[in-house]
Amino acid sequence: MSEEFLGYQRAKGKVGIRNKIAIISSVVCVNHIAEQIAKEIENSVAITHPLGCGQFGPDFSYTLRTLVGLGSNPNIYGVIVVGLGCENLTSKLIANNIKRAKKPVEFFNMQDVKGGSKAAVEKGIKIGKMLANEAKELQQEPFDFSNLILGLECGGSDSISGITANPTVGIISDKIIELGGTSILPEFTEWIGTEHLLIQRATNKKVADKIHLTLNNFLENTMKTGIDFRGIQPTPGNIEGGLTTIEEKSLGTIAKAGKAPIMGVLKYSEAPKGKGLWLMIEPGLDVESMTGLAAAGAQAIIMTTGRGSPCGNPVTPVIKICGNPKTCDWMASNIDVDASKIITENKDIKVIADTLWRKLKETCNGGKTKAEILGFEDIAIWRCTAAPFQIFRS
Amino acid sequence: MGIKNEGFILMSPKDNCATALENISKEQEININDKIITINQEIPMGHKFAVKDIHEGDIIKKYGEIIGIATKDIKMGDWIHTHNIRSHYLEVIDK
Numbered sequence: 001m002s003e004e005f006l007g008y009q010r011a012k013g014k015v016g017i018r019n020k021i022a023i024i025s026s027v028v029c030v031n032h033i034a035e036q037i038a039k040e041i042e043n044s045v046a047i048t049h050p051l052g053c054g055q056f057g058p059d060f061s062y063t064l065r066t067l068v069g070l071g072s073n074p075n076i077y078g079v080i081v082v083g084l085g086c087e088n089l090t091s092k093l094i095a096n097n098i099k100r101a102k103k104p105v106e107f108f109n110m111q112d113v114k115g116g117s118k119a120a121v122e123k124g125i126k127i128g129k130m131l132a133n134e135a136k137e138l139q140q141e142p143f144d145f146s147n148l149i150l151g152l153e154c155g156g157s158d159s160i161s162g163i164t165a166n167p168t169v170g171i172i173s174d175k176i177i178e179l180g181g182t183s184i185l186p187e188f189t190e191w192i193g194t195e196h197l198l199i200q201r202a203t204n205k206k207v208a209d210k211i212h213l214t215l216n217n218f219l220e221n222t223m224k225t226g227i228d229f230r231g232i233q234p235t236p237g238n239i240e241g242g243l244t245t246i247e248e249k250s251l252g253t254i255a256k257a258g259k260a261p262i263m264g265v266l267k268y269s270e271a272p273k274g275k276g277l278w279l280m281i282e283p284g285l286d287v288e289s290m291t292g293l294a295a296a297g298a299q300a301i302i303m304t305t306g307r308g309s310p311c312g313n314p315v316t317p318v319i320k321i322c323g324n325p326k327t328c329d330w331m332a333s334n335i336d337v338d339a340s341k342i343i344t345e346n347k348d349i350k351v352i353a354d355t356l357w358r359k360l361k362e363t364c365n366g367g368k369t370k371a372e373i374l375g376f377e378d379i380a381i382w383r384c385t386a387a388p389f390q391i392f393r394s
Numbered sequence: 395m396g397i398k399n400e401g402f403i404l405m406s407p408k409d410n411c412a413t414a415l416e417n418i419s420k421e422q423e424i425n426i427n428d429k430i431i432t433i434n435q436e437i438p439m440g441h442k443f444a445v446k447d448i449h450e451g452d453i454i455k456k457y458g459e460i461i462g463i464a465t466k467d468i469k470m471g472d473w474i475h476t477h478n479i480r481s482h483y484l485e486v487i488d489k
Contacts, residue, residue: 159440242440248461
């Protein structure tokens with residue numbers, strides 16, 4: 001295969017495009033400790049969140065699966081999990097699950113370190129420096145794109161996203177899949193109105209039924225709480241921008257997923273069970289969504305943004321593509337690929353797709369995205385027990 | 395006002411509407427695949443216009459897919475918006 005990138009070999013045949021050390025807090029109480037450690041370790045990221053205790057049922061599983069997934073992502077060389085010592089989501093549980101990815105994982109609780117938080121930070125820095133030195137030894141090697149999992153995100157969409165940036169991303173998603181790779185489309189609330197098309201693209205009846213049930217259960221459960229979700233879309237701003245019906249809006253959204261067949265529907269933060277295009281159940285907040293994509297193992301994310309979003313992810317580089325000329329101008333420091341020439345210069349979508357493909361390759365080779373340069377390392381974990389999401393028991 | 399070849403996009407050859415990529419004024423003539431269409435109302439950027447005559451009850455397509463049903467007769471060059479299109483999806487799902 002002629003298309004290749006320079007990545008990092010991980011155990012179990014996985015390939016990373018970054019070689020970071022992750023400092024994960026098991027519970028909100030030790031976020032500051034994880035952040036203090038990460039500050040002192042070269043090429044490291046702190047993965048912190050407001051959760052980890054007082055959680056039960058699906059919420060507990062979602063937080064656990066997400067933190068384990070982030071640590072297991074092949075962009076991460078090694079992990080330190082810092083716990084407090086009395087929380088219900090323990091550092092040991094997270095670390096033991098990440099160990100299945102056969103990478104260096106260390107864990108400890110602050111309450112087990114004599115000297116309080118200061119000593120815990122020192123302990124973490126000591127371990128972290130060791131991991132960072134090991135990581136530096138690793139050389140990049142060429143890999144083909146069958147090794148890549150690409151996340152397909154959109155945020156701050158406007159009425160032109162669906163005719164510019166989104167179909168451009170669709171071309172790239174199809175290309176990755178043609179090259180034997182994988183892509184994931186999250187944000188199920190934005191599939192509503194197009195389920196008949198997604199169902200037609202399902203590779204078998206089980207997948208088709210799952211797509212149908214996911215959306216049907218969601219709509220029925222929201223109806224029970226007195227909310228007709230379909231009536232909310234498209235929004236007044238969408239309509240002003242030219243969108244007319246819910247299906248028109250959703251068609252623009254799912255354009256990011258190109259034309260490939262759908263292999264299955266993943267739970268939030270669940271890794272794909274094979275190559276090809278996968279859907280992920282996730283409600284549509286960008287940072288939650290990108291956290292779930294990174295936890296599912298995506299090494300790169302492409303995010304289309306019309307009105308302009310600065311967000312990024314600590315584990316997975318996020319490439320921004322924008323079709324809105326004003327946003328491309330005003331937010332040039334945040335946008336990686338300018339798709340507005342589709343409008344301003346009548347450029348063919350395929351020409352912009354070539355530019356996006358080059359940017360993706362550059363990013364896979366280690367080139368930093370705007371969100372990485374600016375330091376956007378955002379984490380949010382979906383709390384699914386909030387009504388009406390209770391249907392998604394894990 | 396000459397005949398315009400750009401400033402709009404037809405997402406699929408199956409579509410009966412195109413999307414304006416800039417504000418298009420009334421009476422502007424545009425050339426879509428060698429067919430000359432006269433725009434009947436001002437079309438704001440991001441909005442759609444009919445590239446053929448559409449009858450009440452007809453399917454309206456964008457991306458080669460159904461985006462709704464015409465609620466009245468729509469002439470070639472007419473602005474297509476919430477006043478003359480309704481969701482086909484909601485109609486089917488509510489049955």
